[in-house]
Amino acid sequence: MSGSDLPQFDIRPNPAPRSAAERAAVLAEPGFGSTFTDHMVTIRYTEADGWHDARVEPFGPLSLSPATAVLHYAQEIFEGLKAYHRADGKIGLFRAEENARRFQRSAYRMAMPQLPEEWFLASLQTLIDVDSDWVPDGEDTSLYLRPFMFACEEFLGVRPAKEFLYCVIASPAGAYFKSGPKPVSLWVSADYTRAAPGGTGSAKCGGNYATSLRPQAEAIENGCEQVVFLDAVHRKYVDELGGMNIFFVYGDQKKIVTPELGTILAGVTRDAVFALARDAGYTVEERQYGIDEWRAGAADGSLTEVFACGTAAVLTPVGTVRDHTGEFSVSTGEAGPLTRRLRQSLLDIQHGKAADPYGWTSVVG
Template sequence: MTALTEAPASARLGFGARFTRHMVLSRWTPESGWSPLELAPHAALELSPAAMALHYGQAVFEGLKAYPRRDGSLALFRPDVNAERFNRSAERLAMPHLPVERFTEACEVVVRADAGEVPQGPGQSLYLRPFMIAVEPSLGVRPSREYLFAVIASPVDYFFADGYQAIDVWCAPDHIRAAPGGTGAAKCAGNYAGSLAAKAEALARGCHEVLWLDAREHRWVEELGAMNFFCVTRDKAGGPVLATPRLSGTILAGNTRGSLIELASALGIPTVQRPISLEELTAGDGRVTEAFACGTAASVVPIGAVTTSSGRSVIADGRPGEVTTRLRDELAAIQYGDRDDRFGWMHTVSVP
């Protein structure tokens, strides 16, 4: 299989900077439940300044993509997994459950309406952002009694402007992303707001993203930016072993993470879910041969170096590793239709 190539500069869309013409809306109240899905023009939302999401942060969201397939079709990648996580996030924030079928249908409606706006270049796709916010106008500190669910869409290519290259990451010593008992396993807006100061610090230090450590010991790697973390080590025979932190309530269960674990197993690459220390990652003793992050927005992103207050540690030779690149290319081949979908991951959207 030929590795994906980077789109020419003239064809780049960026990430999340452009939006398609339509969105889907649905509203919830205790008396009526969810209203029928409404396809509407992409436009500003009318909210009361007392809408509870603006004051108490009841806001959850998801991210998934519709891929242009080589046979001319369009397909969503595992929307049921995103729908299930959406409901776990909603439950954590005392928000109503949205039927999985309704979630998937809403995504289909947007893709079908804006099929002509799905980009077709290498690495390009249509990014979907389903979200739910509390819209009841009230300053009472309690769960809202009115919610808005919506899906908007954005034609995108690479998450990072440099395309597929290894990134540098900053390990902030005095910031944490999530603590036990908190909302780390939920995809809620507040988690991202709380990460922005550390992200700004990373950029100021010449790094691309933040490597998050655990809240108790500031020792164990948890996530990379808003992505899940993996590294590659070697077994006694010298073969690659994929390692990732186990889900423990402070780490988001990523759709791409779960898919890569399945894919690695099918490719004969063993995977272990275990604690990974910052010391192990930065030791420079050859135990860690590759490291990468993964998520819907960025797919698979190699990590070339980790910077801490003690200095910069290069992972192996600082370039994308063999296992990292193979997993990325194999996953993309399934998503874009260059490989048979043996896992049943792709959900075709019928377009007239």
């Protein structure tokens, strides 16, 4: 099967799924990204046959040749989104169509085949149907979905691969930051950058995150929880965090500022914040934002809040900012009023506790 026709999944049930008691123990304390459901989705692509062989099969190891292309040339992309237990007892997704479209854009940038949007959405629906008992229903919990695709052709030549494997795995998730929505501390990386103009910064590919690991370790070594990158050209404009977009709030001016797209990821949560903030009476500016402007706003009090956002962390306030020259802080140790308001609005819409005037949510189970 190829093209945009919906795939017919071959359902292969796990012969040894976790017991109800084992599953309940995981859902009581889900953590983040450490336990996975009983099944996964796989779909294959070849130049000759297009997209085909769609399956739901037991979660387990993949068998790869040492010559598999992704191991040598990192031709790989992924997405991240969540399934939520809604207030009406159903299971819902949040803006999954946007994840499907971003997955296509990432594929194009990485010279990979573009999975049709309908196939992407069907893969999520099918896995959730099979593993619906794994969706937690506690406060601030969800089933984290990780679609990913990689070059699985066996070859060592430097060219785009001709064979790919698309997969979806799922993991029950609690709060990304165990401390809850309390301000996180940031380390400003002076020696490393995340992405450069013309690079892969706007694609959701593993290489972008691999380059953030050394500076993230440096952040931890300096007593900070996250790293924030500056631009690769001038080394003075804020780019984004290791895995999150960032916003600067000028409360008295009813204005929020965020770095413009180009070298950063077009976050699905980031885009949702635009709509929620505007409806709260704030203007939104996408532009270059310098680290000196950040420091000056903190010093004179005009900058009232800073928060980061992403699928995993939702909205997380930013407190202390540290670099080799010292530190400064915007937050007093608690999330600011706009951060709290936007975060709660987002969670209420995602969990079906509030009306969704934006058409962001869809029921899948």
